[in-house]
Amino acid sequence: xxxxxxxxxxxxxxxxxxxxxxxxxxxxxxxxxxxxxxxxxxxxxxxxxxxxxxxxxxxxxxxxxxxxxxxxxxxxxxxxxxxxxxxxxxxxxxxxxxxxxxxxxxxxxxxxxxxxxxxxxxxxxxxxxxxxxxxxxxxxxxxxxxxxxxxxxxxxxxxxxxx
Numbered sequence: 001x002x003x004x005x006x007x008x009x010x011x012x013x014x015x016x017x018x019x020x021x022x023x024x025x026x027x028x029x030x031x032x033x034x035x036x037x038x039x040x041x042x043x044x045x046x047x048x049x050x051x052x053x054x055x056x057x058x059x060x061x062x063x064x065x066x067x068x069x070x071x072x073x074x075x076x077x078x079x080x081x082x083x084x085x086x087x088x089x090x091x092x093x094x095x096x097x098x099x100x101x102x103x104x105x106x107x108x109x110x111x112x113x114x115x116x117x118x119x120x121x122x123x124x125x126x127x128x129x130x131x132x133x134x135x136x137x138x139x140x141x142x143x144x145x146x147x148x149x150x151x152x153x154x155x156x157x158x159x160x161x162x163x
Contacts, residue, residue: 001027001160004044008034008051008059011120014083017050017112017147021081024156034061041069046077046159049102052114053084058097066099073102079159080109081152085116085145108158113148 003025007018022029030039034051041047051062066073082097094109103109 001046002044003027003029003046003048003160004037004039004041005029005031005048005050006034006037006062006065007031007049008061008065009083010052010054010059011117013115013117013147014050014052014059017081017083017114017152020147020149020152021048021050021156024153026160034059034065037065041072041076044076046079047073048079048081048155048159049073050081050083050112051097053082053097056096058082066102070099070101074105077159078102078106079155080106081112081155082110083112083114083147085114086111107161108155110151110155111148112151112155114145115147116145 005018005021005025007014009015018031022031027045030044032039034049049062049066051059053059080094080098080102082094086093094103094111098106098109
């Protein structure tokens with residue numbers, strides 16, 4: 001079985017999630033950024049697509065990849081993942097990130113958590129978070145995001161075991 005994992009990342013967390021995913025996948029696995037993916041997708045049995053989310057929007061490279069390859073993807077086993085912070089029970093969030101056709105067709109679509117890498121953030125984002133932290137009660141109930149390895153394992157299992 002041949003699996004392609006296509007991802008887009010800003011600070012590297014989605015790349016780390018793709019590497020963790022590779023550990024749980026069987027057979028031959030190729031991992032590429034959406035930007036560099038020039039393979040004939042028909043040669044893969046399974047294609048798993050993931051990207052990081054900023055300000056509620058999926059990375060543009062992933063959006064473009066999905067649109068450009070939608071017809072082929074709808075003939076393959078696919079899995080989708082978003083690398084972001086979203087509290088449990090956030091209904092409908094994935095629907096804002098991936099095309100409806102792919103989302104309803106996918107063997108599994110999920111949020112795999114993420115990480116706030118303050119050192120790699122741009123100056124503007126660091127300042128934004130510093131300002132937000134000064135607001136009384138802002139961090140109340142906030143839990144630093146972390147990579148959800150169990151959810152990544154489910155993505156691997158369900159993406160491979162369909163059809």
